Amino acid sequence: AAAGADPVAFRLRHMKDPRARAVIETCAQKAGWQPGQKSDGSRGRGFAFARYKNLACYVALAADVTVDRRTGKVRVNKVVAAVDAGLIINPDGLINQIEGGIIQSTSWTLKESVSFDRQRITTHSWADYPILTFPEVPSVEVHLIDRPDERSLGAGEGSQGPTVAAIANAIANATGQRLRELPFVPERVKSAMA
Numbered sequence: 001a002a003a004g005a006d007p008v009a010f011r012l013r014h015m016k017d018p019r020a021r022a023v024i025e026t027c028a029q030k031a032g033w034q035p036g037q038k039s040d041g042s043r044g045r046g047f048a049f050a051r052y053k054n055l056a057c058y059v060a061l062a063a064d065v066t067v068d069r070r071t072g073k074v075r076v077n078k079v080v081a082a083v084d085a086g087l088i089i090n091p092d093g094l095i096n097q098i099e100g101g102i103i104q105s106t107s108w109t110l111k112e113s114v115s116f117d118r119q120r121i122t123t124h125s126w127a128d129y130p131i132l133t134f135p136e137v138p139s140v141e142v143h144l145i146d147r148p149d150e151r152s153l154g155a156g157e158g159s160q161g162p163t164v165a166a167i168a169n170a171i172a173n174a175t176g177q178r179l180r181e182l183p184f185v186p187e188r189v190k191s192a193m194a
Helices: 007-013 018-031 091-110 160-175 186-193
Strands: 043-051 058-067 074-084 139-145
Touching (some): 018 043, 018 058, 018 074, 018 139, 043 160, 074 091, 074 160, 091 139, 091 160
Parallel strands (some): 074 139
Antiparallel strands (some): 043 058
């Protein structure tokens, strides 16, 4: 979104697809989105929207993060999502798929990477590979928009992309700095704020 523009209003201003608009509006309403809400310097909110592969499910997300300005550690506290996957055959399965994607993507965004030096990979096993731990998993709410008169849409990895974007936007809202290299490990966050 343009500097100073509300991300929800920006998306709605440029979105003609009524289903996309409904997902964005539902997510904003369920997340209690307040246009122009300012950060206190450590807490931030981010918003994102995507239509998976431009032909599958519609997903909008709002992410709330806390950034420890001293250490650079980011915590994703809560993610609220709205999803339109057309006719929903198995609501519980769809919710689980979207929740799992949000948690997996949060882990990618904050921690996951293979380490290497000039000669070789130094991550030797899963024990060396950083992933989100259970205490770090955010609270997740998923709101479904059922479209019984529409065909079912794929939702396999629909939430991963917008999750990264919502977290990145929330960090930028919290710190005033835009991070552009994943993962958003504490050293990178702290360096961006220096």
